[in-house]
Amino acid sequence: MGQDKVSSNKTPSRKTPQALDFKSATLYAIRVVLHEADTQALLDALAKRMRDAGAFFENEAVVVDASGIEQLVDWPTLVEALRKHSLHPLGVVADGAQQAAAIAAGLPSVDVGGAPVRPTVAPAPEHDVPPAAVTPEKTSGHAAPTAAGPADTAPAAQEARTESPSEVPAPPAAAPAAMVINRPLRSGQRVYARNTDLIVIGVVSRGAEVIADGNIHVYGPLRGKAMAGARGDASARIFTTQLDPELVAIAGVYRVIETGLEPALQNKPAIVSLSGESLQIESLGN
Amino acid sequence: MARIVVVTSGKGGVGKTTTSASFSAGLAMRGHKTVVIDFDVGLRNLDLIMGCERRVVYDFVNVIQGEASLNQALIRDKQLENLFILPASQTRDKDALTKEGVEKVLNDLADMEFEYIVCDSPAGIETGALMASYFADDALVVTNPEVSSVRDSDRILGILSAKSRRAERGDDPIKEYLLLTRYNPKRVADGEMLSLQDIEDILRIKMIGVIPESEAVLQASNQGIPAIHLRDTDVAAAYQDVISRYLGEELPLRFTEYEKPGLFKRLFGGK
Secondary structure, eight states: OTHHHHHHTOOTTOOSOOSOOOOOOOOOOEEEEOSOOOHHHHHHHHHHHHHHHTTTTTTOEEEEEOTTOOSOOOHHHHHHHHHHTTOEEEEEEOOHHHHHHHHHTTOOBOOOOSSOOOOOOOOOOGGGSOTTTSOOOOOSSSOBOOOOOOSSOHHHHHHHTTSOGGGSOOOOSSOOOOEEEOSOBOTTOEEEETTSOEEEESOBOTTOEEEESSOEEEEEEEOSEEEESTTSOTTOOEEEEEEOOSEEEETTEEEEOSSOOOTTTTTSOEEEEEETTEEEEEESOO | OOEEEEEEOSSSSSSHHHHHHHHHHHHHHTTOOEEEEEOOTTSOOHHHHTTOGGGOOSOHHHHHTTSSOHHHHOEEOSSOTTEEEEOOOSSSOGGGOOHHHHHHHHHHHHHTTOSEEEEEOOSSSSHHHHHHHHTOSEEEEEEOSSHHHHHHHHHHHHHHHHHSHHHHHTOSOOEEEEEEEEEOHHHHHTTSSOOHHHHHHHHOSEEEEEEEOOHHHHHHHHHTOOGGGOTTOHHHHHHHHHHHHHTTOOOOOOSOSOOOOOHHHHHHOOO
16 A cells, blocks of 8 residues: 555655655545445445446455444455455444454554545634735735745745745645635634635625635625735635725735725626736626 | 523623613513623623612622522512513622523523523623623624724624624524614714614614614613603604514614704704
8 A cells, every 4th residue: 555655755866864754645445335244245245246346446445334333244354355356445434342343353443534525624723824815004005016925934925025926836736625604704703715715605894804825705795805815826816796895915915995996896796816916806797 | 491682782882781771671561571681790780770779789790609599689670570680790800700600590590481581791892791692592783873883793793603602502693683773864864974774784684673862861871761661752662663573573664764854843943
């Protein structure tokens, strides 16, 4: 199982002195859900399923889910049968005595959660908001470039200020599902969608802040502050059905709207995007 | 099942205590056994508005700390026999309110078959205000027609949706009702105050009533009579409407349009 990782890291020009590295990995695995414990019934069902499926499941990693049955399974026999069918059992989902028996047969306990779902995100804690998202207040109505650097450390963000925008690190590649907020955001509330888009269904009041590493969609009046591309994604945009913000920002380029927008845009559906170094606000539809 | 209603606003001086007194009296007038609790520990006012300040012996904090029983601390209203007041302490520190203590008192009141428990929240977003709203089922958010009051109400609505027991348990959210007080249609028409529509558009919650600005409120407070008892006044009628709407009736809003005084009124004056 671990061979892949090791082989992919054998580039000879590595600077680090270590012979190995630890990195995180996410596996795709088949879940084999057991409905009964009877060994013969399981072996028969397994043989039938593998015959029906042809080579479809061959050489797949397998997690055995025994969480639904209480009677003890004959784990050594089941593991052997799975291997014989060219399946690679990686772990077991079970608890209590069942779990202990599976571990004794060489299957580590794994946690795969409930039904397979797309990854979703919870609001990140306040202190995790990247510094680039929290732009300094400026009283001018002009768009001004600010730091759009990595969020890890404050000094890094400082350095990014002097660099060209092209050296801004790329946004995270694989985004989880968008964060959806299905309630009004009131004055003093702040929501940050880390690594993803933010969708708000309802009003974003004056004094509320919505921040996302991706795009921001507000289905309702956007009256507070909205900061998209908080970690420097210059392609992020802000969409709303009623634009009346205190501040909009994309990738750290922000504009304070002190005296309202021009009548053609004020309280209208609109898109805010970044074009070069300046923010563009366009009316949506007509 | 007792229903816990918090009367809150964020900003001070907008009419929370006046509303708590009239709202609880109004529910009692309709035959519901009601108790109103003053959460403003250290600055108690409710007993004055209810006209029972001389009868306060034990208070809310005494009950929480086990120094008195609920029956000893509850004061029966002088006019309505199914209305009770649980006064605040004037001398204690507000840290005396603990979540466990408040919860126990609320549970005990529910066991005493109170139908409505009205919690008069102090201003601000400190412990007292958080305790008053934490256990609420419904919230009356009292707002005046001016921007700072509306902004503070917005803030309070955010806190209600995030920091209440219902929010923490993932139950249905607190039912929020907007109550506009000190509404002066003439000053709205003159552009000195925010209009009903402006406020509804900003806060976007159900409007339960509009209480007109009136000197009668001040007089009622000074006499220790909840404003809802004042005969033939706009204020009392408006509060009665609030009770009806809270109990499920659909009524049009009153006292929201400015009528230019007619010739007769201009000639003979009067208010």
